[in-house]
Amino acid sequence: MTSGVTNARNERIFKKTSDQISSETARVLETLRSRADYTREFDYFLELAESGMTPEAAETRTGLTTIKLLCVQAPLELIHAAGFHPFKVFCGSNAACNLASRGLPALACPMLRSVIGAAKLAQSSSESPWVLPTTCDWVVKFPEMLAISDVAGEPDSIRVHWLELPHLKDRDDGQRRWIEEIYNFKKFLTSDGRRIKRAALAESVAIYRRAWQALVRLSDLRREGRLSSIWFMLMTGVFFCDSPQNWTTAAERAANSQMTPALRGAKVFLAGSPIFFPNFKIPFLLEEAGLEVVSDDLCSSERIFPGSVACGDESEFGLMSAMSQSYHQGCVCPTFIDNDRRINNILGRMKGAGFKGVVFHVLKGCHPYDLESFGIETKLKDRGLKFIRLETDYSGEDSRNLNTRLEAFRQTIRED
């Protein structure tokens, strides 16, 4: 097959995928705008979702070079204090997922496959570096997956800064190694001669603390049934698409506005693999089945960042060690060995949020959450919680089956 024919064929595939992604996005946006609980305070978040959730779009909005992130362990405050915009790369498009499939293992993480498909389509021009914590195997192999998918040249041609994540977070040596990693990361961020002054770092910590407080207000409104989980997940999902200050202002405005109460249902906690726009299949199915998510621990939602950095000592070392602690010990990612914090976190919220069931979302190929779902099920059931594990991917083929299971699950909760 001549290169001309191959190019023509690729162009057709790219055009078709691009149209599919646009219609996936348009369909979800239209559904959101036609909801009974839609208010114009959500427009800012809808517009961010509509105008593209890419590093390039974020660079245009913020006027800053982005640092491309996967996962949630790289300190956002340090990146911000260095004058960059931290952008957590994600994608929830099934069409993009399919575009990336060729050449990748069948069970590769759907979220990363979708990211690769979107980058392939965008022929992404962003030269900004990737900062990758050594979380799960797919993240560790991400540069190779980019190379295999012809999105970038050889893996070593991609600008990557690795954050070597100690997987035993409650051990002193692990915590010492992590703070060294954060100081190395500071060196990387200032390798072009810029400086990170203590005052700038303290200011960035304050900016993200205000963002965290706005996020906590939104999660309180959701817990009280005054904000539906679908809007909460859209608002948190676009957090990295604009400056933290603009996002915080819009979130506070929405939180102060008169909101239409969410559809009340059987209260559940949502745990597991991340859920990214426009892949809102699970949130819509939960609502359809009469299940109300009142709290979650998804790294795409309530855990978009681990919390506000609490530090009594505002010296540079004080700020750096408080930040490293927040992003390491404060993280409940299943990649960690000693992770009782996740179960304690769920059980700790049970009383306040009033949920009686846990819905555990597992993306096919997402091994850390897949494995964890089995251990956590027993422990939560022992504490009287109902539990359902949903293994799925980005396609819509299993929606009917999932809906039937969720309906039955709701019955078990109500009967309690």
Ligand code: SF4
């Ligand atoms: S933890 Fe799961 S969802 Fe996250 S990158 Fe790894 S495989 Fe993908």
